[in-house]
Amino acid sequence: MKKIIVIALIIGAAVTSSSAQSSFSIQYSIGFGGTVNKYVTSTSLRGATFEYKWYPQPNISIGIDGGWNYFYERRPYDSYTSGSLTLSGIQFRYAHAVPLFVTTSYYLSPSNKINPFVGVGVGTMFVSRYTDMGIYRISEEDWHFAMKPELGVRVDMSPDMDLIFGLRYNHAFATTDTSEQNYMTFNIGCVWK
Amino acid sequence: MKKISAMILLATTVLMSCEIGGAEYTDEMDIVATTYDVECDFASKGTYSLPSQVVKITGDVNDPPEFLKPIYGDPILAQIRLNMDALGYTEEPISDLVDIQVLPAAWTSTTIIGGYWGGYYCWYYPYYCGGGWYYPYYPTYSSYTTGTLVINMVDPKQESGDGNRRLIWTGAMNGLLSGSYEINRVKNGIDQAFRQSSYLKTN
Numbered sequence: 216m217k218k219i220i221v222i223a224l225i226i227g228a229a230v231t232s233s234s235a236q237s238s239f240s241i242q243y244s245i246g247f248g249g250t251v252n253k254y255v256t257s258t259s260l261r262g263a264t265f266e267y268k269w270y271p272q273p274n275i276s277i278g279i280d281g282g283w284n285y286f287y288e289r290r291p292y293d294s295y296t297s298g299s300l301t302l303s304g305i306q307f308r309y310a311h312a313v314p315l316f317v318t319t320s321y322y323l324s325p326s327n328k329i330n331p332f333v334g335v336g337v338g339t340m341f342v343s344r345y346t347d348m349g350i351y352r353i354s355e356e357d358w359h360f361a362m363k364p365e366l367g368v369r370v371d372m373s374p375d376m377d378l379i380f381g382l383r384y385n386h387a388f389a390t391t392d393t394s395e396q397n398y399m400t401f402n403i404g405c406v407w408k
Numbered sequence: 409m410k411k412i413s414a415m416i417l418l419a420t421t422v423l424m425s426c427e428i429g430g431a432e433y434t435d436e437m438d439i440v441a442t443t444y445d446v447e448c449d450f451a452s453k454g455t456y457s458l459p460s461q462v463v464k465i466t467g468d469v470n471d472p473p474e475f476l477k478p479i480y481g482d483p484i485l486a487q488i489r490l491n492m493d494a495l496g497y498t499e500e501p502i503s504d505l506v507d508i509q510v511l512p513a514a515w516t517s518t519t520i521i522g523g524y525w526g527g528y529y530c531w532y533y534p535y536y537c538g539g540g541w542y543y544p545y546y547p548t549y550s551s552y553t554t555g556t557l558v559i560n561m562v563d564p565k566q567e568s569g570d571g572n573r574r575l576i577w578t579g580a581m582n583g584l585l586s587g588s589y590e591i592n593r594v595k596n597g598i599d600q601a602f603r604q605s606s607y608l609k610t611n
Contacts, residue, residue: 261428287429294604299446301604304439307430347430347437349582350554 237278240266240379246284246312249384249398251350254344255286263312264402266318278318280336284400286310300346307347312398314340314361314385322369330377334365340387342396359387359396369406377406431584435593438583440600444607448518448563448576451611453507456497456561458485465515480591484512487595491602496610504526504564508576511560516585518553553585557594559601577608 246252246259262285268278290306316336323331340361345354367381380403387396431437461483462481464474475481488510489499500506561577568574579601602608 254502271577296604300441300443302439302441303600305431305436309429350552350584351439366543 233387236270236408238266238268238270238377238406238408240264240268240280240404240406242266242282243382243403244282244284244363244400244402246286246398250394250396251284251310251312251342251344251398253285255288255310257283257286257288259286259370259398261285261287264400264404266406268318272362274322276318276320276322277296278320279316280318281313283311283313284398286398302348304348309343309345309347311343311365312340312385312387312396313342314338314387316361316363318365320365325358330369330371330372331368332367334348334367334398336363336365338362340385340391340396342397355393356399357390357393359390361385361387367402375408377408379404379406422457425469434584435590438593438597440579440581440597440604442577442579442601442605444605445574445576450576450608453563453610454496455500455506456492456508456510457500457502458489458492458510459502459512460485462557463511464529465513480514482559483591484514484594484598487598488512491598495602495608506564508561509564509573511562512557513560514555514557516553516555517585541581549607555583555585555594557597558582559598579605579606 216241222347244262244264246262252258262283264280264282266278266280268276270276283392286309288308290308292303292305294301294303296302314336316338318334318336320332320334323333338361340359341356342359343354343356345352345356363383363385365383367379370378370380372378381401383400385398385400389395389407423439460474461478464476466474472584476484490498492510497508502509557580559577559579560575562573563576564573579598581594581597581601583597
């Protein structure tokens, strides 16, 4: 984790000291699939991503991004049995995921109006999952080492703004206490450059 | 200016991702738990006894026992009786000769959330309150009260390792109490406890 932060700071300092262009992006993020979506089976319609990118070359960016996705599900009244114990009630399940990445992206057509791109990110992801049943809560949370591949497209709308559409796969590796967590997001937002 | 406005608008939209969900009604917090002695052969049992009152747990077993008022206790006993009879058991007077002794007990517990209760402020600092000066920042607080009903079944003819009578089944119902006593929630909980314990059926 410390290494990632140091590398990010070095890259950031190197890039910002040059004359590279930069951009800032805010995206609405829909979360679905993966292990997180097995725990909470409803699609997450509440999420956001923020990105800051530098462009040492027109077709390459280096950046940082962070975001979160919130999954929630109300499971109907049911019984759950383990051994000789049976517990009945309504379950309220929640999952929060906060990915933080150092990223790099490659743009296929930076001079065109439609500009597809692919990217990867390495960093960390905080995942908190909990189930409320009655007044009781079973929870699990941890910081994970994480990475993400991403593909998307930017649409040039004006000299200082693009629309962005992206599909990401956020994967958080298992820790000593918690299992691996992953989910996908579809992002849509604006890029100010 | 347009750029900043657009950023604020989009940021506001995505920042609406605050947490939602959870129980809206108190009965959504009701849970029922049951457990049993897997070595107990319930099918071979046929009789049970039920006390005439429900014990109210007050915290100290050395104190004289308290009981729920009949208006609360009687419907609980009636619902237990209904379910036991439906499973094929026959009620008999309380004695050690019955196969199963049913022992219901209930208690409530109140939890205060949010630090100390503002109402105690004058007790902490009478100087302020006595001088006519009003402390404006009373911390807010909330509280919740839960009610629990536990039904134990013991086999009076057998002892457990600790010398007590052998516990063969426990059903526990826990829920958030609202302002009024809702007997239907309690009855539903009792029914559910028996429903999810089909192994209790006797021949």
